Amino acid sequence: MRDNLRINGDRLCRRLQELAQVGRIAGDGVCRLALSDEDREGRNLVVGWMRDLGLAVKIDAIGNVVGIRAGLEVGPPVMTGSHIDTVRTGGRYDGTLGVLAGLEVIATLNDAEITTKRPLAVAFFTNEEGSRFQPDMFGSLVYTGQLSLAEALATKGIDGATAGDELARIGYAGPEPVGRPRAHTYVELHIEQGPVLEAEGFRIGAVEGVQGISWSEFTLTGQSNHAGTTPMRMRKDAGYVAAEITVCARKIAQALDGYQVATVGALTLSPNLVNVVPNHVVMTVDLRNTDEDRLQDAERRLFDFAQRAAATEGVGLTRRPLARFAPVGFAPHLVGRVEAIARDFGLPVKRLPSGAGHDAQIMAAVCPACMIFVPSVGGISHNVEEYTAPADLGAGADVLLRLLLELAE
């Protein structure tokens, strides 16, 4: 009977719609920045649903909320969840799907009057997006002991507010010690936020891990000269070296096997005039790979090339590391189960990495963890046009239901 159990897709979509009204912005988007008034209102709505579903709601000192459904046995719950804060011009599915699909699983089990052996829990973590307070994912970082509570509470937001003050103001500085309850396993359903599943005709992604990230800022200092009177051999063109680095980044991504990506997303040229050789460039390079050795290889190749190219042109080069995270691999047996369950359901499934960061990668430090992806139409996310078809939302929640049931037995 448990194998035939399915979630109620309409009910899931209704909750998604209702939460999307909180902080709604033009174009059917959402703005619920962490610890804002809108975040409070969204939290109150979800906590209300948790209580309606009979969950015991625990709120910790950094505002992480965990709703627990008792099992036949006492012990660490099998946990699912995500986040309900959004970027400034966010969509309706990023984060909220994982939380509300968790509630839909609980509702389905309640309806079927099933009690699992292990407890189940649905969590939402504070400030996953990092749009208002840095670093992103600080709720799960504190929960897992990777960031101190004091440091997180002292964080200043982009508007000058302090995270601790804002947390108290919205009434979500809870009494639970951080890191409780410990999780038995953690499973997170999320939209892909990338184009791969849709483009290749898959409906479920079995996420193998999260790419490691290396962000660098290069500053190039050359010499501004007249574009007409300065022979090519006498130039120290910072813009030219920046272009060479940009082309090299692409070549490295193509040369390295697997999931290496490389992006020059920001680049500012000075003096930025048609007839003056640029003397100054600040540019960023974003390198990501699921494999730490390969990521280090990409970094080494790029930095070596940049130094050689700058030296050849007589341009000064400095590198400032902006961010560096090692790749996180999810528990192989869980990834395998996501894949197998999707196949059982007749859902085309692909193993793939996550290119974006998620609370699941933080949770992976303290318990076996995995993620389930569903397609993002056009790969669009962090955008009011973010969209996933209802059938895919439901399919993802069904896989989540089955996996949570297995893990809770």
Added chain:
Amino acid sequence: MRDNLRINGDRLCRRLQELAQVGRIAGDGVCRLALSDEDREGRNLVVGWMRDLGLAVKIDAIGNVVGIRAGLEVGPPVMTGSHIDTVRTGGRYDGTLGVLAGLEVIATLNDAEITTKRPLAVAFFTNEEGSRFQPDMFGSLVYTGQLSLAEALATKGIDGATAGDELARIGYAGPEPVGRPRAHTYVELHIEQGPVLEAEGFRIGAVEGVQGISWSEFTLTGQSNHAGTTPMRMRKDAGYVAAEITVCARKIAQALDGYQVATVGALTLSPNLVNVVPNHVVMTVDLRNTDEDRLQDAERRLFDFAQRAAATEGVGLTRRPLARFAPVGFAPHLVGRVEAIARDFGLPVKRLPSGAGHDAQIMAAVCPACMIFVPSVGGISHNVEEYTAPADLGAGADVLLRLLLELAE
């Protein structure tokens, strides 16, 4: 005796110093925008010197000023000159050297009581720089019939003022018909405004011509995507295509013989974020060559490459021509005489093109014309730090003196 005649370098430098006080700005620079109060004051000073030297001063309807020294015969004068307007943060030598060296030649001839066969003339043309009114060099353009007087007078400046109104306001809307007096030949002494003469140890440049200029603006339209979740093969990265075009421009300049230069001076990326694939780039390409066929070849190669690169990436490309001037060659016999005279004086001399525009290239349309360059320290110009050593100023003026004497016989 005429072969031993030399200008008075101290007197030349004193006049340069005195004119540099008009519109003086911090750092010993000068701001005398065309038809401003400072321009009027500078004009009054130079016109006063012309009259003191016995020149007949003619002012035409666009404010060009020509001071004429009678010869033994009546006819078109051998003309020298340049301009006395400056860019906003200009130096002391750009333009003014050519005008004041012309006056120094007159003073030297007056002292030596030499009357030439042909008349001599020293001119300064209105709005060479184009910093306040576009197009640049409109005084000489009107003088040579390449721009209508009405159009020039109607030009709106960057401050909203009209050229004709400003010309009348400062009292330099003169009675002479434009294009009079016709010139027999035109010789312009100017600072190089580039680094070549100094870097290679030359003291005189025999300018063979002025580079043709091709300015284009490219707009690249791709798709903004998440830098982590979008595989390389699915990207439409406008920034990457811009980098490829920048690298290609350098390769073309290196591949074409002679004086081809290529510069990507301005480039703006959107949305310009570290973790977003750029979807929009506006960039400029400045191509210059002394040879029109080669310049067209460079244009063709670059535009072809840009279209192929954009198509391969799936990025849209549009090109907007910003400016296009054909190269101008100076009269070969005059270039040869500059070279020969410099050698006679024991001055190391190099034939080279001008990378910047000058009134001489406009005058070349109506009479044989040439230019003499002297070194710019560090190639710096359009900058308060513009500098040429007094010995080089004097050497240039001596070459000018000898050439004018030859031409006026």
